Amino acid sequence: MNLKQLSSLLGLSQTTVSRALNGYADVSEATRARVQAAARAHDYRPNTRAQALATGRSRVIGHVVPKISSHAMVNPIFADFIAGAGETYSAAGYEMLISLVDITEEEKAYHSMKRRGLVDGLIVSAPRMNDPRIALLDEIGLPYAVHGRATGTTRPYSWLDVNNRRAFARATNFLVDLGHRRIGLVNGLEKMDFAHRRRQGYEEALRAHGISPDPELMRQDEMTESYGWRAARDMLALPDPPTAILVSSVICMLGVRRAVEEAGLVLGRDVSAVTHDDQLSYLRDDGPVPAFTATRSSVREAGQRLARMVIDRIDNPEAPHVQELLEADLIIGRSTGPAPR
Template identity: 40%
Template sequence: MANDRPNQGQGIGLKAVADELGLSQSTVSRALRNHPSIPAATRERVAQAAKRMGYAPNARARGLAIGRTEAIGLVFPLERLRLVQTNFVDVLSGISDVVTERGYNLLLSPFRDDEASVLRRLATSRMVDGLIITRPLVHDPRIRLLADTGIPFVVHGRSDVDIPYSYVDVDNFEIFRRLAELLLDYGHTRIAALNSYRRFRYAAARAAGYRAAMDSRRQPVDPDLVLETAMTEEDGVACAARLLSLPEPPTAIICGSIFLAKGVYRAAAEAGLQIGRDLSVVAHDDQLRGISAADFVPALTATQLSVEMAGRRLAEILIDRIEGKLGDDPVGEVSRPDLILRESVGRR
């Protein structure tokens, strides 16, 4: 008997399903992705019709129907993929989880030198519906560039620019202020700070928090004790060895990452020093995969906040913006991590 649906089983498109049900293509698309804005009964009705008719998704056609590519872009420096010790994987994991849940695709766009060209190309080519950028500078030109293109975007961190934009950040000023104040409370005054490069806004905020804590106790800041470095274990070893060789070495060290702290522990052991007795060490960025402050010997005092959750919020805010679920005002979220006191801090 002749089949009254000649395209059945041969990959019919979204429009045929929409026409069959008397719905718009955008409604059918959202229903097939189990979007919460579509009633459960409608989602079930669409799913049954699509199965019965042999619907085969066509990403390009769906994108044209709803006016979106259903893809977001993440732009990052190529060297971050080559780092063994980085929180980038945690951020990427959180972003990827949400992208998968919401039925989007993630376009990873690494760059070597000219990030502005990559951003401009993605923003104007309609390859993606929105963009995520990371590690903003103190005065970051990328934010104005993206704002001028009109593409939705969100920043992992903040910048001191004079235009509104959406971001997800942690209170970096408060992190170093609290860590420094803790050490001051334990009687330390020769406190070193291992920080990232202050061209990055988060590092500048941490430096300001450290100085604020020292100033509040009328303690001078020795420039020899404040070092800018990459956030790796090997850099922690090198920086700590340099600090411990000073005529008047520090009695405590603040580390901008848990990886740096691991290097400081190694350098202290090589110098015959016992952490918590001869040298106090505190750090930021616990809760990264593959490394835990509680597993250090002695256990490391550290701030604790999920970087993976920050990745989730970046993707959620961006996709909500793309889908028109947010108003015109930008969304800014700043988290304050917990500080867990462990055995790596001793009294002076």
């Protein structure tokens, strides 16, 4: 069904139907509800190009991915986040634009999107410490919301984040309660805000129990399986190796498990490990007893909620900023046990 047919069915002009579907204030609530109900009943889908011409909106939300993070394009965490965001965009009549750019061209990409009218808003992912993108996007005037937070940034902005500091403090406390005192940290790059907060939680919990953090037991890098393997292998080869390891990603955890097994040890008996699990579609750990003890949150749900947040910013750019802090669950699995004697 096209706009002309829908208008004829309702006995309204095409202009009235179009304005009702696009949220114009000069259409009464009763008419708007009637038009929307008819559109749903007859599976009417407006022409997005025509909408853009009529409203000045592109009906597109952008995601800029710097090439330094090009691995993200095949990373299941990124894929699940995009899938969640895409579900919300589709339901709200938006499309998605993913732009892969050189790290040195990132600022130019944002300016280009604004100048060319390519997007109505943006989601900013992987915020860094003192992230300059927040001030830049305020200056450009594009609505945005941030997946995470940027420590050191004082200006107000909308964000959704997991309480990484508390999650890793809780995981560290759990391991200490099991009797572990030598606890390693396999972290993400600590210029990234989430990794900085996870290390804070880990160190704070150790100190609260009178344990001094040991730099020999801390690693940071891009979160890949091979990095997890190298980090755990090197820690386990130390004269005083860890009896437990805290891991920033279930992808790294696969490498940690490989290193433990190659050392002739049993995960959960000789070495305990707790990971952060984003509850990924393709790496679900949903058995009766999960393989890994984990701090767990859904990155797909985060994508859904953050997409709604940026759409709300587009619709009401002068509204107060929204901040949402999610708590991670601690799920007990087979990868942890009492500290060995």
